[in-house]
Amino acid sequence: MNETADRVLGGCRIAVLLATAVIQVGLSLVRLDGTASRVAFTTLAAVLVVAAWWVLRWKPVPWPVALPGAVVVLAASATATWALPPDRLFGDGDWASGLAGWHLLVLLLDRPTLAMAALVFQMTLTFLRQGAAPTDRGEIGSAVIVGLSVLAFQAATLTLIRVVNRRAGEAAEASAERDRQAHRKALAEQREADQRSRFAGQLGATLPLLAGLADRTLDPRDEIVRQRCTLAATQLRRLFAENDDVPDPLVHEVSACVDLAERRGVTVTLAVSGEPAPVPTGIRRELTGPLMIALVAARSQARVSVLRIGDEIRVAAITDGEPGATANGSGAVDVEWHAFGERSWMEAKWRSRPN
Template sequence: MDETTADRVLGGCRIAILGITVVIQLSLSLPRLTGAESRSAFVALGAVLVVASWWVLRGRPVPWPAGVIGTVVALTASAVASWAVPPGELFGERHWVFGLVGWHLLVLLLDRPVAAVAALGAQLVLDVVRLVTAAPADRAEISGVVIGGLSVITFQLATLALVRVVYRRAGEAAAASAERDRLLHRKALAEQREADQRSRFAGQLGTTLPLLAGLADRTLDPRDEAVRRRCALAATQLRRLFAENDDVPDPLVHEVSACVDLAERRGLTVALAVSGEPAPVPTEVRRELTGPLMTALVAARSQARVSVLRTGDEIRVAALTDGEPEPPVNGSGSVDVEWHTLGERSWMEAKWRSRPN
């Protein structure tokens, strides 16, 4: 079930009521026609059904202007047919329009319950007025007509109420189904995200575990500069990986700041400059932008300057350090990385364009 289920259910109810009205008019009312006035009223009611079916059979409600005009025509036809019946035969075999018009009103006003109730009440008033204006009419006869009219209208009102209840229940069921689908979708996304995180952590630990094992069995000397760099790089990679899972407005700057923070904990003096408005950057691209930065910061001896520049559809992450990375990191197909050595300084820039030429 989706958002249109309730509308489809209501459309089916409209078609069902239209079919009921057509059957009643043709099978029960047509054989009882007498006189030109009755035939004119019958044709007018048939025209109302034909016009209404243009929208009903297409699953759409009758528009409000057409509904108002159709209601006026139906009530007028009812009055004409009722006044054409002789007083002594009111609400008998010749009074074919009695009760029929209420179904026409439901076809026209099913989507507007208040207007439908008012129109059915107007139809009952017309029947009572016709009886009162006929002579003679005693209280017993009036009471019988009122009871009969109320019985017919009550059944039609019950039909209207039932349709509205079914429509409301269908809407609630559709909303519940949509909410369930959203929850299942969120659950699937969460499970996929958790699986991706486990995969990334496993991949990261795959490079870290040999380092830890070497330190544990003393095959690696923590006093060795290369080993310390490996440890610093592994720690920075893990710190950036943790930052990747944080829910923040600017993930790229957040991950760059995580790398800078760990470098500062190692004693480096790092200056970070950010310019430009935040822009959406895919996770894989953020990893490729921050990968060379981590290598540059790990190689720095005492200080570094890091900048994040965002202009239009281009994002750059650059670092100027007083150390030379070994080995330099190359860019992928989506991220271009440049490395330059300037005397005792090393300059790195990773560049990504959101809309490649």
């Protein structure tokens, strides 16, 4: 149950507790008659005080207290009721028949089924006392009407409280869902803004290259120019892949880089090991950035691997070309470059920090 519904139900518990205390002190105290009546009254007052310890702190009466308390209330009610002559039941001297039901509500308000059963049982005990002695049918009928009226009012109170509590919970859930939707919308707008910013930044980096090709200050036959064009295309392809909704974003973005290399005739072998793990977007960019440079430099062959062991993720590449420039790692991602004759090896490594 959510916090709002808990507070509503807690307020209802306090309201029933205060109403019961007012009824007991204001309406029942003046009608005590005899030792049994006073003992029952004192017992009910003690139960009310014990229940108040939890109710006034906005907590339900715990089960180990509520169940024995309900038994004590039923016993006190039966004691006071059976001490009265049958013709005085539901009259001025019968304060216990109606009061005990309110005590049961205080104890069992959080358990509506059990509360309703206890109310019916308590009123049944009173009816049994009425029928245990010879009484005029008219008096029996009047007593039953009064008793059922009291029971119906208390049952209606219980039902109303449960309905209000349920409505409060539904309203709170609807409000929480609206907040979640607003939060998701804000996140989506932020992601869209970030995506536009990244595309703008990538386009800004590509425009000088396009301008140089357009005004012929850059020669497309030059190997370095071709590598720059390939790198720009790979960066854009990886940027598109970054926005896709896939189960394994890192492998998806690595595959996008591999795809561009294969389209220009490079034979690429991709090996992936380990289970998918969440990797922040910025870290994925730093892991795939050196990979793009390595693949752009590859002439005919490349082997790419994604290794995930525990909290460590590695992206490595062995190619048959030597990159003209290498990307250095950040504080979060370590990058190593090594040359072995006509081959080069690159590895980007990231270790997640446990919370």
